[in-house]
Amino acid sequence: MKIQLTSVFVDDQAKALRFYTDVLGFVTKHDVPIGETDRWLTVVPADDPDGTELLLEPSHHPAVKPYRDALVADGIPLAVFAVDDVRAEYERLREHGVRFTQEPLDMGPVTTAVFDDTCGNLIQIASQA
Template structure:
């Protein structure tokens, strides 16, 4: 058994698609209309195109919005992405205007940083 898809709730799939592809560098794996303007929209890392997919899930259930707003208000990351050089990625993203709530910080055996994805989530970057 392995994880093949993980979801990220988004209010606007197109806005999320723009940020996650143009800024973070993910690539579209599936983009299939599913009705009412929603899409089955998954992304993958160009470093692992057959790896785990990130589903930009429409925020259709009322509890999803409450959950996401609470995490964001508390400054808690929704999910985590691994990078090989967190300092370089941090500088690259700063140059693109990305806002960070935490700059690269050593935390035991890892270095972490936390960014705002412009879609209502804090996302943690980690370098082992």
């Protein structure tokens, strides 16, 4: 068994697509219209086009806002993305204007940092020493 698809709820799919591709470096895998305004919109790592897809899912469901608001208020990331070097990725993303809520932090064998994805979520990046 493996994870094929996971999702993050986003306030604006077009804005999310720009952030996740232009800033984070993912590439679009699927972009299929659903209804009048929504899309089945997934991205994958540029170096792993057949890897786990991340669905940029519209946040219309009424449970989404209180859930995300509670996570953000408590500083809890919605997702964790693996990177080779958290400190290097932190610097690269800051150069792109990304706002971090947690600077790189060494926690034993793992280094983490947390940023705001501009779409309503906190995302953690992590690397193993």
